[in-house]
Amino acid sequence: MPLKAPAAAPLPPWQFTLDEDTRFYSWTGSRGFPAAGGAVAPGGSGSQLYVPVSLGAIGQTSPEHKWEFQIRSGYVWSQQTTLGQAGLFSNLTDTGVTATHTYLGINGIQPYASVALNLPTGRSALLGTAANGRMDPDLVGIAVSGEGVNVGPTLGANIPVGESWMFGIAAGYTYRGPYSKDALVNPATLTPFLGPTSTFDPGDDITLTGTLTYVQGALSWRVSADAAFESNTNVNGVLGATPFSGALMRAGDRYTVQSTASYDWTKYWTSVLAGAWSHSNSNHVLAANLPPLITELFNSNNDVFQVTLDNKFQVTPDVIAGPTGGYMYRNHNSWIVTNALFVPEKTKWTAGGFFTYNLLKDFALNGRVEHYWVNQNVTPATLVPVVTDNGWLISLGGTHTW
Amino acid sequence: MRYLLSVIVLAWSALTIGSAAAASLNCPSGKTSTGACVNPRLAQLTQRGTLVFAQLQMNHNFSSYLPANPSVERMYPAHDVVFFQVFINTNP
Numbered sequence: 201m202p203l204k205a206p207a208a209a210p211l212p213p214w215q216f217t218l219d220e221d222t223r224f225y226s227w228t229g230s231r232g233f234p235a236a237g238g239a240v241a242p243g244g245s246g247s248q249l250y251v252p253v254s255l256g257a258i259g260q261t262s263p264e265h266k267w268e269f270q271i272r273s274g275y276v277w278s279q280q281t282t283l284g285q286a287g288l289f290s291n292l293t294d295t296g297v298t299a300t301h302t303y304l305g306i307n308g309i310q311p312y313a314s315v316a317l318n319l320p321t322g323r324s325a326l327l328g329t330a331a332n333g334r335m336d337p338d339l340v341g342i343a344v345s346g347e348g349v350n351v352g353p354t355l356g357a358n359i360p361v362g363e364s365w366m367f368g369i370a371a372g373y374t375y376r377g378p379y380s381k382d383a384l385v386n387p388a389t390l391t392p393f394l395g396p397t398s399t400f401d402p403g404d405d406i407t408l409t410g411t412l413t414y415v416q417g418a419l420s421w422r423v424s425a426d427a428a429f430e431s432n433t434n435v436n437g438v439l440g441a442t443p444f445s446g447a448l449m450r451a452g453d454r455y456t457v458q459s460t461a462s463y464d465w466t467k468y469w470t471s472v473l474a475g476a477w478s479h480s481n482s483n484h485v486l487a488a489n490l491p492p493l494i495t496e497l498f499n500s501n502n503d504v505f506q507v508t509l510d511n512k513f514q515v516t517p518d519v520i521a522g523p524t525g526g527y528m529y530r531n532h533n534s535w536i537v538t539n540a541l542f543v544p545e546k547t548k549w550t551a552g553g554f555f556t557y558n559l560l561k562d563f564a565l566n567g568r569v570e571h572y573w574v575n576q577n578v579t580p581a582t583l584v585p586v587v588t589d590n591g592w593l594i595s596l597g598g599t600h601t602w
Numbered sequence: 603m604r605y606l607l608s609v610i611v612l613a614w615s616a617l618t619i620g621s622a623a624a625a626s627l628n629c630p631s632g633k634t635s636t637g638a639c640v641n642p643r644l645a646q647l648t649q650r651g652t653l654v655f656a657q658l659q660m661n662h663n664f665s666s667y668l669p670a671n672p673s674v675e676r677m678y679p680a681h682d683v684v685f686f687q688v689f690i691n692t693n694p
Contacts, residue, residue: 212630263628265618296660300653303618308635312649313614316657353610354656358648360634363641368648372656409655413648415641422647426655456655 214259218600221566223250225340227591232282233336235576237583242283244589249277250341264305270298273321276345278333287332291345294322310358315351322346324379325397331382338548338574339589348379368411376402384435387449388485388496391440398437403430403450418464428454432493439489447493452481452501468514475507502532502545521555524570546576562602568595
């Protein structure tokens with residue numbers, strides 16, 4: 201009698217997660233954004249409602265093939281009420297779509313391929329006073345609502361070492377498509393591009409990433425490092441009074457190290473400590489508004505340090521709550537590549553608390569309240585004195601899984 | 603870009619279709635070199651921690667993580683400090 205083949209283990213069911221978070225930011229400060237120069241200027245204030253929404257799915261089509269999909273979009277309403285700099289905009293944000301396939305059929309290594317898309321459902325150019333609604337992203341959730349079509353393929357692999365350690369490696373390429381952008385300037389000379397908008401074609405990025413993770417008992421620890429290399433950013437517009445089409449700048453190479461550790465002190469208490477450091481090399485810029493690009497004389501980018509500490513307490517079987525605190529330090533003005541914006545040197549402290557309430561078996565409420573204090577040093581070049589800001593973040597969201 | 607994507611798709615198809623399947627037992631995160639199932643949490647932390655940096659320049663609103671999560675820790679990669687969230691799930 202022939203032996204019957206053993207039955208294959210059933211595949212785990214697909215898991216779906218719908219997630220929404222409503223975040224409200226409100227800040228006041230000694231200047232608006234961007235900070236006006238001179239000894240006297242009106243105090244600044246602003247607020248923002250930012251509502252990211254996400255739908256994710258994870259599942260397997262066979263024991264060897266695991267798939268993950270996610271779509272994420274949102275809505276933003278952003279208003280600055282600083283005297284002389286008042287304005288607001290509201291819009292959908294861009295929509296991100298991600299698909300990741302992990303191949304599980306090789307012992308000792310799990311390669312994966314991922315592709316991420318940015319679909320321009322937001323608005324990249326803000327005209328008139330609406331542009332004043334664009335605020336320092338250290339004060340509010342996001343600074344802009346849109347950019348162009350981006351495509352980011354990534355190849356990577358998880359490499360387990362024993363049962364507690366794992367290496368992760370990945371190489372990614374991000375194509376970033378052109379889009380219309382208002383109020384462009386040449387950052388080297390501060391010469392503006394004339395006209396309401398110019399065509400802004402941000403540089404593409406190559407990113408190399410390595411991760412080391414350890415999980416054993418109550419301790420989880422992860423460190424990741426990445427290097428990103430960007431191509432030229434091109435602009436088509438009128439620079440000063442001269443038609444211009446070509447390379448405006450090239451962002452310096454960027455390096456980031458980030459580490460997170462989590463420890464379960466007891467069954468009811470977990471601490472999570474996270475830190476990050478990043479460095480950007482000098483940009484290549486269009487000096488005197490004339491090509492070719494040359495290395496800027498001083499590095500207008502910065503090193504950024506950040507640390508956060510969360511403590512979570514299981515208050516009741518259905519409620520987790522605890523305090524959170526953080527510190528960030530930008531040691532120079534910073535070029536933020538994702539929206540082509542310089543952000544001032546500053547320190548930022550945050551303190552607050554959060555909770556999760558498992559209202560139903562498949563639905564949880566999440567809330568957070570944080571206060572933040574921001575301090576910017578004197579900026580001699582623009583005669584901006586010390587600027588202090590403080591504000592609140594209040595968020596409430598829900599997570600539904602099935 | 604189209605050429606790059608084509609090369610990636612072809613290489614990926616060759617790897618995943620041509621390889622002998624070693625996963626007779628369903629391990630949801632694959633197996634170690636000794637054949638033991640990989641700790642799913644270890645795999646999740648590693649893959650997300652790697653992917654988030656590999657796709658860091660995608661968009662100001664882009665994240666491979668969910669906007670809210672009951673048991674996550676927020677951390678922002680520093681050069682896009684407020685645009686991104688790296689979550690670490692502290693539940694198994």
